[in-house]
Amino acid sequence: MARLVPAVTRALDILELFLEGTDSISAPDIVRTLELPRTTVHELIATLVERRYLVADGSGRYRLGVRVHQLGSRYAEQLDLVREGRAAAQRVSDQCQETVHLGILEGRDVVYIAKVDSTHAVRMVSAAGLRLPAHCTAVGKMLLASLPESALNELLSPEHPLQAMTPATITDPAALRADLDEARSCGASFEQCESNLDVACVAAPVRDHTGNVVAAMSISVPLIRWTPQRRDELRKLVTAGAEDLSEHLGYRG
Secondary structure: OOOOOHHHHHHHHHHHHHHHOOOOEEHHHHHHHHOOOHHHHHHHHHHHHHOOOEEEOOOOEEEEOHHHHHHHHHHHHHOOHHHHHHHHHHHHHHHHOOEEEEEEEEOOEEEEEEEEOOOOOOOOOOOOOOEEEHHHOHHHHHHHHOOOHHHHHHHOOOOOOOOOOOOOOOOOHHHHHHHHHHHHHHOOEEEEOOOOOOEEEEEEEEEOOOOOEEEEEEEEEEHHHOOHHHHHHHHHHHHHHHHHHHHHOOOOO
């Protein structure tokens, strides 16, 4: 492994102090927090200011400079939701050996844009590109729950009755809204036999660098492997996986 350059590491440590939520920081703050010599801190600050990674506010404190914004914007431009999503789904599937999907909302439907198959012989049969009514899938419910109220009202208007895919599908808008309220409350959505009589799913939201929900990740399990204990285990796993993907998309919760 190549040797790390101490000066570069310390400069990055200073910039990463802003990840804690502070808007500005002083040299004494940096000295105290990072336990660095004052002379070293002043030299690092001078360099970061010169390169426009920091800017002095005139009161002895420093804010992030325009260079940080430019780098962040460039990073956001090169992100590929499908590529990043499949990699994150693979990491989750490796931990549970179940089928993992990533889906987006398109109108009243959810479209699966990435999928990693279960390693089990008995597994859910699906494919990337599959489109299903959002209200009867865990991914779709999570995405619906993330919509502004006005957009949700439009999708659930009386002119658009909820289609039943199985006898377990929720077709009553009031019952669906209660389900969405629960999803918002616990940060995850569930579906059992609502789109497929043999499958249950749990999903969690994926956010981009702006904090908006842009997708949802789900784990799908045949009913023969769906127990209350497994349900809770997979909820925690898919939530962690969705948070991992969100972080790769630039989200800082």
